[in-house]
Amino acid sequence: QVQLQESGPGLVKPSGTLSLTCAVSRGSINNYEWWSWVRQPPGEGLEWIGEIHNSGSTNYNPSLKSRVTMSIDTSKKEPSLKVNSVTDADTAVYYCATGGSWTWHYWGQGILVTVSS
């Protein structure tokens, strides 16, 4: 089954841009249509950030839409996430997830991103 691994800087300065990628192994991005990003702030619940189709179309959480960009790295064929103008509230464990229709069978282990100066 497909395995996912998030990567990127673990520390981002306030007002900066958070950038993450999701490495896909034991499969390819073409195995599944939709790829989502989900986050969990410390001590809080899960929050859906958005999704990208392997063709490039996107859907975003309305509350984050103005600051989020998702894309597919065409050379590595990996989903990526950018969140700009970050604040403390963006400190969270970020997960990529995929698999199935309207659900997520496969999740990465998550990466903690801290927003701090």
Place this chain on the structure above:
Amino acid sequence: QSALTQPASVSGSPGQSITISCTGTNTDVGAYNYVSWYRHHPGQAPQLIISDISNRPSGASNRFSGSKSGNTASLTISGLQAEDEADYYCSSYTTSMSYVFGTGTKVTVL
């Protein structure tokens, strides 16, 4: 979009059954049969245990079952085991072409 409402905590003794509710609106839970449930042990990846209201994915225990009535979905865990102690989240597709998670329920095995 507001998070779906779940009880903050539910507890039970080994072998007992517990039920976790997930209440939304007619724009999410009530609109589609696209409610999933995830078990989340801290520090690990969430695990899909129920999709599409009541479907168990391959590998998920048959002790998990799901249902829906109106704007409320429910997860029942029967034969409670120590490994079931975790956080549980529901999620639903919405009429805004987005997803929303529940507030999360901490399950304690007494």
